Amino acid sequence: MKLYDFGPAANSKRVRMFISEKGIEVPVVELNVRDDAQFKEPFNSMNPFHCVPFLELDDGTVIAESISVCRYLEELHPEPSFFGCTAEERAIIDMWNRRVELDGFMPALHATRNNIPLFKGRVVPGTRTNLEQLPAMVQRGKEMLDIFLSRLDPQLAVNEFVAGSAISIADITCFFVINMANNFEMEIESRYPNISRWHSDFSARPSTAS
16 A cells, blocks of 8 residues: 655645544655646556545555545544544534535635645646636635634534544544635634634644644
8 A cells, every 4th residue: 555645735734644643654655746746657547636645555446535545544444533433423524524625625725726826827736727826716715714714613612623522534624724724814813713722722733743
């Protein structure tokens, strides 16, 4: 098994944090996506969506998408569980992780890719296109983030973690949403105190340095 990775990428960091929290080891192959390594063979054929990270199993099977990689590793190493142990836990964690991904992670990702010059020609993850960076996408992303944060803050007012009383994959996803949101001066500390508390506590975990 090998994990193909690029250190600075948020999704790569998500998987590395998950691996660290699990206390397991997975061999890592670093791909420099800034030099378009993902578009070259054999990586192009292995993962035609050209995003990192992706996992290559010993039989050559490739699993891409960060959550799918984490789910596979959870099946191999079920303890501690980050996807839930009961039907109810699994459903609640999945619900919150989807909310964080769709309403938080994606707006933050597109705002970032339309804002930073480094992503010129790469506004869609895993592509090289002529699509222009759009300031309107940045503004809309910030507006969508505000909606998401206003919904998340009450949840963290009564729960230690995003999906309840225990850490889950939803926290790992959300950690990077808040990291990206902080780059846009969203005034989280003053406007969303419960999110600020959670993010500060979560930032102290050793896995965040992975």
